[in-house]
Amino acid sequence: MKKKAVYLLSIIGIFFVVLALTSTVFSEKQDNRITAFNNSISYAEKNNLDKAITELTNIYSQYAGDYLINLRLGYLYYLTKKYDESIKYYTKAIEVRDGNTIEAYLGLTLPFAGKEKWEEVVKIYHKILALDENNYTANLRLGQIFLNRKDYTNADKYLARVFKAYPSDYEANLSYGWNLFYLGRKSEAKERFVYVLMLSKNDASATEGLKLVN
Numbered sequence: 306m307k308k309k310a311v312y313l314l315s316i317i318g319i320f321f322v323v324l325a326l327t328s329t330v331f332s333e334k335q336d337n338r339i340t341a342f343n344n345s346i347s348y349a350e351k352n353n354l355d356k357a358i359t360e361l362t363n364i365y366s367q368y369a370g371d372y373l374i375n376l377r378l379g380y381l382y383y384l385t386k387k388y389d390e391s392i393k394y395y396t397k398a399i400e401v402r403d404g405n406t407i408e409a410y411l412g413l414t415l416p417f418a419g420k421e422k423w424e425e426v427v428k429i430y431h432k433i434l435a436l437d438e439n440n441y442t443a444n445l446r447l448g449q450i451f452l453n454r455k456d457y458t459n460a461d462k463y464l465a466r467v468f469k470a471y472p473s474d475y476e477a478n479l480s481y482g483w484n485l486f487y488l489g490r491k492s493e494a495k496e497r498f499v500y501v502l503m504l505s506k507n508d509a510s511a512t513e514g515l516k517l518v519n
Contacts, residue, residue: 338371342489345377354385372409373400388416397514407433411442423450439470445477452484460484468497475504482514491518 341360348357358381361374368374377380379395382388398405410433417425427450433443448463464481471477482497495518501511 333345338368338374342374342377345381349381349384352380357381357386368403369397372398372406375401376409376412379409379416381397382413383415383419384421388419391419404432405436407436407440410436414446426450439466439476441467441471444470445480448484449480452480452487455487457484457487461488473500473504478504479508479511482511486514486518493519 306504318429340363345357345360347468348354348360358378361378361381365374365378375394375398379391379393379398382391382394392413395409395416398409399413410429414426414429417423417429427447430443430447433440434447437443444463444467448460448467451457451460451463460480461484464484466483467474478497478500482494482501485491485494485497494514498511498514498518500516501508505511
């Protein structure tokens with residue numbers, strides 16, 4: 306019986322040693338990711354973007370499938386104007402989430418806009434609207450893109466939607482006001498310009514619009 310008890314205690318001891326080693330390895334991996342990410346944020350706050358990137362690329366081979374790391378690298382490379390690299394990591398972040406991530410799609414519009422590839426930007430916004438029909442940013446930016454192209458009919462579809470959802474929003478009122486003006490709906494445009502000036506007293510664009518509709 307004594308030998309059996311000693312043997313059992315030995316087995317239990319080995320089990321706890323293995324468990325402790327496993328926990329330590331797991332903890333080191335977790336700490337590795339947490340430390341690198343926090344360091345990256347600290348460097349970015351100090352405007353040292355190269356080191357902010359390096360902190361994450363140093364561990365990237367271990368965590369190539371990590372959504373947050375890919376998302377962060379996409380943004381950091383965008384800030385450094387390395388747009389192709391930014392697109393690469395934002396795209397990877399989207400793949401990791403099987404396309405179900407509005408924030409990564411929004412991020413992806415940034416480097417494409419930096420490259421002035423507006424058709425790609427439009428496509429991405431449509432993908433966002435497929436996930437969230439009333440998404441504020443996608444509707445507003447699509448409306449503004451069509452407004453700048455003088456495609457007022459298409460602009461109206463998106464700007465009306467964002468105004469309906471966010472009727473007190475400064476940008477929604479201003480963009481929608483100008484689009485209504487160009488569509489000849491001046492009384493409606495006037496209300497939107499008035500709202501803009503209520504929100505921003507000396508807004509030059511709304512002041513000009515209000516003069517045109519009076």
